[in-house]
Amino acid sequence: QVQLVESGGGLVQAGGSLRLSCAASGRTLSNYAMGWFRQAPGKEREFVAAISRSGGRLYHADSVEGRFTISRDNAKNTVYLQMNSLSPEDTAVYYCAAATSSGSYLYYTGSGSYNYWGQGTQVTVSS
Numbered sequence: 001q002v003q004l005v006e007s008g009g010g011l012v013q014a015g016g017s018l019r020l021s022c023a024a025s026g027r028t029l030s031n032y033a034m035g036w037f038r039q040a041p042g043k044e045r046e047f048v049a050a051i052s053r054s055g056g057r058l059y060h061a062d063s064v065e066g067r068f069t070i071s072r073d074n075a076k077n078t079v080y081l082q083m084n085s086l087s088p089e090d091t092a093v094y095y096c097a098a099a100t101s102s103g104s105y106l107y108y109t110g111s112g113s114y115n116y117w118g119q120g121t122q123v124t125v126s127s
Contacts, residue, residue, distance in 0.1 A: 002027040002116045004096050009121030012086055016125070020081040022096030022118060030054075030074040032116075033101040033108055036081045038092035038123075048094070049081060050107040057105050064090075086125045093120040 008020040022034070035050040049060045049070035058070055067086075072079045079096055097114035108114065 002029070002032065002098050004098060004116055004118035006094065006096050006118045006121040009094060009123045011124045011126065014087055014125055014127050016086050017082070017084045018086065018123060020083065020094055020096075020121060020123075022079040022081075024077045024079075024098065028074075029072070029077040029079070029098070031100070032098035033106055034070075034072060034079045035097045035099065035108060035114060036070060036079075036094060037097060037111060038090075038094045039120075040092040043092075045095070045111060047109045047111070050109055051079065052103075052105045052107045053101050054104040057107050059107055059109060061109075083123070086123075088125045088127045091123060091125050093122050095120045 003025045005023050036048040037045050039045040051070045055072045069082045096118045098116040099108050099114045
């Protein structure tokens, strides 16, 4: 069992930046591929970014490509999401998730692939 706790959300003006963190406990994070998802009011949860166990492979949704960057520090058991050039359309609750992975270079974009989820952190971007 792994527990995930997100932090770093808040209110920011359009064009600003935030860095979200996802701290894991209970298990070594290097055993898991990690992902970030978000859910805006009235919308379904959507994929944002994913990273392999080793950190060697990354993937970002088209909607955030070039603005957001996922990274991880396995020594700190933490995954990050650096968000730049934020727009009101990025307003959502952001969730990190962990997926049991047999391959150190695999990542996953589907929410069904993830076994553990954090409670979420609110990001609000004002215009």
